Amino acid sequence: MKFSDKIYTLLKKVPIGKVTTYKELAHATGCDAYRAVGQVLKKNPDAPNIPCHRVVATNGTIGGFNGFKTGPNIDRKKSMLEHEGIVFDGDKVVDFEKKLYKF
DNA sequence: AACCTAATCACTA
DNA sequence: TAGTGATTAGGTT
Incomplete structure (x- = not known):
């Protein structure tokens, strides 16, 4: 429970207009469980308070x-991020490293 | 350069 | 205890 709880807390700390990566998130918790992060987010116990859409891949x-690697849900996520101030170029974030929230 | 495979950690049933 | 997953890195083609 510590791992997931940490993930939630960190994610809530991410300001609007910023994004984070699974790797950074995992490293922030102390483990490199990239996949575990996704697992925890998938469960998403506090969806409205946890901006899972601000979590992107390392690249x-x-x-x-x-649960959709690609498709309409991705577009929905992109729209949300654009609304937050994040710009998307195809499936990649523009100035991703610049907008990456570092813990 | 692009694609595919294997490895790793935490969580759920 | 065993299986799964919202990934990542590396090697191969």
Whole structure:
């Protein structure tokens, strides 16, 4: 429970207009459980308070969302991020490293 | 350069 | 205890 709880807390700390990666998130928790992060987010116990859409892959791509590696859900996520101030170039984030929230 | 495979960690049933 | 997953990195073609 510590791992997931940490993930939630960190994610809530991410300000609007910023994004984070699974790797950074995992490293912030102390483990490199990239996949575990996704697992925890998938469960998403506090969806409205946890911006899972601000979590992207390490290379800047969205990676996946809501169990869909690609498709309409991804577009939905992109729209949300654009609304937050994040710009998307195809499936990649523009100035991703610049907008990456560092813990 | 692009694609595919294997490895790794935590969580759920 | 065993299986799964919203990934990542590396090697191969």
